[in-house]
Amino acid sequence: MIAQCHSTTEERRQSIQSAIDATKPAAERNRLGQFATPYPLAVDIACYVESLIGRSRGSIRFADPSIGSGSFFSAALTVYGRKRMESAVGVELDPVFCEAARDLWADAGLEVVQGDFSRVVANGSRPAAPNLILANPPYVRHHHLDRADKERLQRLAYKMTGVEVNGLAGLYVYFLLLATAWMEDGGYAAWLIPSEFMDVNYGTALKRFLTDRVTLTRAHRFDPDDVQFGDALVSSVVLVFRKSPPPSGHESEFTFGGTIAEPHACERISLERLRESRKWTGYPGHAKNDRHTLSDGNGPTLSDFFRVQRGIATGCNKFFVLERADAKRRGIPAKYLRPILPSPRHLKVTVIDADADGSPVIDRQLCVIDCDLPEHVVEQRHPGLWEYLQTAEALGVKDGYLVGKRMPWYKQEQREPAPFLCTYMGRGSDDKRPFRFIWNRSAAIGTNLYLMLYPLSGLAAMLRKHPERGADVHELLGRVTGHELRGEGRVYGGGLNKIEPSELGRISAAPFVVRWPEFESAVQRQAELFV
Numbered sequence: 001m002i003a004q005c006h007s008t009t010e011e012r013r014q015s016i017q018s019a020i021d022a023t024k025p026a027a028e029r030n031r032l033g034q035f036a037t038p039y040p041l042a043v044d045i046a047c048y049v050e051s052l053i054g055r056s057r058g059s060i061r062f063a064d065p066s067i068g069s070g071s072f073f074s075a076a077l078t079v080y081g082r083k084r085m086e087s088a089v090g091v092e093l094d095p096v097f098c099e100a101a102r103d104l105w106a107d108a109g110l111e112v113v114q115g116d117f118s119r120v121v122a123n124g125s126r127p128a129a130p131n132l133i134l135a136n137p138p139y140v141r142h143h144h145l146d147r148a149d150k151e152r153l154q155r156l157a158y159k160m161t162g163v164e165v166n167g168l169a170g171l172y173v174y175f176l177l178l179a180t181a182w183m184e185d186g187g188y189a190a191w192l193i194p195s196e197f198m199d200v201n202y203g204t205a206l207k208r209f210l211t212d213r214v215t216l217t218r219a220h221r222f223d224p225d226d227v228q229f230g231d232a233l234v235s236s237v238v239l240v241f242r243k244s245p246p247p248s249g250h251e252s253e254f255t256f257g258g259t260i261a262e263p264h265a266c267e268r269i270s271l272e273r274l275r276e277s278r279k280w281t282g283y284p285g286h287a288k289n290d291r292h293t294l295s296d297g298n299g300p301t302l303s304d305f306f307r308v309q310r311g312i313a314t315g316c317n318k319f320f321v322l323e324r325a326d327a328k329r330r331g332i333p334a335k336y337l338r339p340i341l342p343s344p345r346h347l348k349v350t351v352i353d354a355d356a357d358g359s360p361v362i363d364r365q366l367c368v369i370d371c372d373l374p375e376h377v378v379e380q381r382h383p384g385l386w387e388y389l390q391t392a393e394a395l396g397v398k399d400g401y402l403v404g405k406r407m408p409w410y411k412q413e414q415r416e417p418a419p420f421l422c423t424y425m426g427r428g429s430d431d432k433r434p435f436r437f438i439w440n441r442s443a444a445i446g447t448n449l450y451l452m453l454y455p456l457s458g459l460a461a462m463l464r465k466h467p468e469r470g471a472d473v474h475e476l477l478g479r480v481t482g483h484e485l486r487g488e489g490r491v492y493g494g495g496l497n498k499i500e501p502s503e504l505g506r507i508s509a510a511p512f513v514v515r516w517p518e519f520e521s522a523v524q525r526q527a528e529l530f531v
């Protein structure tokens, strides 16, 4: 009887939806992002989420942050049943849809809040946190958002999630972040959103959020050639995730074409791979995928000019890194000490000069113990070093994973000093750069608090011939903006930014080719090798 009643209400909903759509010019629907979710798709999505939650999981507190006429609520009633829905809330800006949703669904237990979701969610008296969100947020593009509103949204998203949203992002990016912050920990969400973010720079922060902050279970992209759901879905993706940190070794299922229940292509992708991938629409890597491609091909990047590698991990800086003067005092032979830079916090300069023996001319001169002699030889020949090594036991240094698998345990990874370094962790918003580039003219290496940039072929040859051009290279690296660095890097709660070697490598190096046009053909040749 209830099912019968509900299907009549769903029929009424569909005719009300069509009637409202017909009264609105396309431009207005576009501006407000008003393209309703076809009911069969809403049911498919609800069913898929149900398969994750499992029937046993108790009651559902449903929310849709932009409810429209309530396609998702209707699907939720069908799939989960009224009894299981402990509460249900929908937010809607447009008074016409708001009234329609109340009229249709109030009796079925839906509370409809009229207003802008981004304000409702920021309000102290917002509705209680849901544990299930099904949403098709407004697709409003960034140029339809006015400047003050965009800045408010950026501040709010940052405050509630620690994510710095790029100004080119559409409204749906803010919706997803804010609604997830609102949702209960452990809750499930399904979002029908444009797939554009998967490939563009402004989507980087959202992609990071999806790989690092929630457990992304599924990303299903519709086939543009598949007309089953009409034009509005041609470039859409359904994301399904759980609000919990991803378990280690987690893989997300990327599917393409067909339906959610029966996709045409499917591939499980590890989070590591996703984090490394600039473009997500290339997944699943299946011939049926319309975006299946191996190359990014967007002009020269830093990786065309540098091999970027994290600095060395000593296994215990406190033990292996010493003040140079202290090491000398202890009688540790200079031969087994390599100059190493202090942590970025203690490095005040961005150009490091060298003294006669290659040591950096900086306030705190440090060195790292690096010796390949077996212990009995050290004991016989180098009492100062031997005595120092004996202090490791009490500090538990040898129990560490890295130190434990080294032979001998005080031999470091062998690395050449890099002429350029980049700090890899830092804060900074707007124009302030979170990371610094350093020109290193000394023989010092860096710890893993730095990324080391080793010039490749053409650039390396030029610098050998004209070492003074290091200053130009440093100046060009200094032109990389804070936005670019943050766009490629990742941000953690509280606004701490980090950047990985591959992410730094993806930053545009177009200014290098402008400065030295002779590199253009070399970069192109390298790119062709990978096509």
Ligand SMILES: C[S@@+](CC[C@H](N)C(=O)[O-])C[C@H]1O[C@@H](n2cnc3c(N)ncnc32)[C@H](O)[C@@H]1O
Pocket: 032, 033, 034, 035, 036, 037, 038, 064, 065, 066, 067, 068, 069, 070, 071, 072, 091, 092, 093, 094, 097, 115, 116, 117, 118, 135, 136, 137, 138, 139
């Ligand atoms: C893409 S439609 C989806 C509607 C419904 N969830 C569905 O799936 O059919 C987006 C809805 O968001 C509403 N909307 C636009 N801006 C909004 C805002 N700032 N806050 C809440 N709702 C908004 C629109 O009026 C529209 O009804």
